[in-house]
Amino acid sequence: MLFAASLFTVTAISIAMARHVDGTSFGHAAGANQDLQLLLTDVRVVLPAQFMAYVVVLVFMVQILRRRYRQNFLSAIKWNWPSAKWPSFLFVGVGLAFAISLLSRFLPETKNLPIDALFQGPRAAYMLAGFGIFVAPFMEEFFFRGFLYPVLARRLGLLWAVVLTAVGFMSIHASQLAESWGPLLVLFLVGSVLTLVRAFKQSVAASVLVHMGYNGTLFIMLYVATQGFRHLEPVTR
Numbered sequence: 452m453l454f455a456a457s458l459f460t461v462t463a464i465s466i467a468m469a470r471h472v473d474g475t476s477f478g479h480a481a482g483a484n485q486d487l488q489l490l491l492t493d494v495r496v497v498l499p500a501q502f503m504a505y506v507v508v509l510v511f512m513v514q515i516l517r518r519r520y521r522q523n524f525l526s527a528i529k530w531n532w533p534s535a536k537w538p539s540f541l542f543v544g545v546g547l548a549f550a551i552s553l554l555s556r557f558l559p560e561t562k563n564l565p566i567d568a569l570f571q572g573p574r575a576a577y578m579l580a581g582f583g584i585f586v587a588p589f590m591e592e593f594f595f596r597g598f599l600y601p602v603l604a605r606r607l608g609l610l611w612a613v614v615l616t617a618v619g620f621m622s623i624h625a626s627q628l629a630e631s632w633g634p635l636l637v638l639f640l641v642g643s644v645l646t647l648v649r650a651f652k653q654s655v656a657a658s659v660l661v662h663m664g665y666n667g668t669l670f671i672m673l674y675v676a677t678q679g680f681r682h683l684e685p686v687t688r
Contacts, residue, residue: 492568494575498582505590512598528597531654540648540657544664547644551637551665552672558633566627576680580670588662595620595642596649596658609650617642641665 516527533540570576595616603612620642621635628634649658677683 492571494569494571494578497569498578502582502586505586508594509590512593516598528593528655529601529653530597530656531652532656533652533654533660537656537660540660541664541667543648544661544666545668547641547661548665548668548672551641552669554640555633555637558636559631561628561631561633564627564629564631564634570680570683572683573680576673576677576683580674583666583670584663588659588666591620591623592645592649592655592659592662596646597655600646600649604650613643613646613650616646620645 512528513524516522516524520527569579599619600612600616603615607615617639621638624638625635628638645658645662648661649655652658674680
């Protein structure tokens with residue numbers, strides 16, 4: 452309930468701010484739905500709402516772990532920074548991105564995905580890149596590999612913990628990908644690799660670094676392919 456209320460509140464505030472900046476008016480019923488759809492693909496609305504959703508989930512996790520284990524959050528989830536070896540995990544993410552890009556060539560091509568509508572210009576692309584590299588990896592790894600994985604591993608074993616966390620990771624992106632099986636398969640494989648890194652290295656920090664390297668490489672590829680996010684037509688059409 453708290454999650455839904457927070458998400459609704461931030462979305463409403465973000466819509467109001469975007470309307471103020473753009474001068475969008477919902478006074479005419481005929482254009483209201485179209486205007487609303489435009490705003491809901493506006494990163495000024497989507498990213499603050501998603502950030503608040505992350506914050507609510509983070510507060511929930513912190514409280515649960517503090518009450519159950521009497522530890523600070525990072526210790527409880529096994530953050531365990533990999534010291535001098537940390538750049539190697541970024542490079543694992545880079546390699547994973549290239550491997551996935553190669554695999555994607557053998558999967559059915561998917562067009563007009565909902566997430567593509569967010570790339571409405573260079574500014575939106577830069578905002579999505581910043582969020583995707585420096586925010587999403589932390590929050591998603593905290594939940595799936597720090598909070599959920601240990602519970603599943605203790606109760607079901609490593610194999611099922613990997614499968615179920617990967618399915619969960621895939622599922623939260625399903626609506627952005629119109630439930631197209633090719634991109635979802637890719638996310639399942641990425642989620643599996645991230646969980647295996649967490650399992651064998653006993654470090655959520657390691658999986659965060661791999662995740663950052665993976666996302667960062669994808670955005671760099673897009674940056675190069677679109678000449679500095681200036682030609683996003685292949686993405687949005």
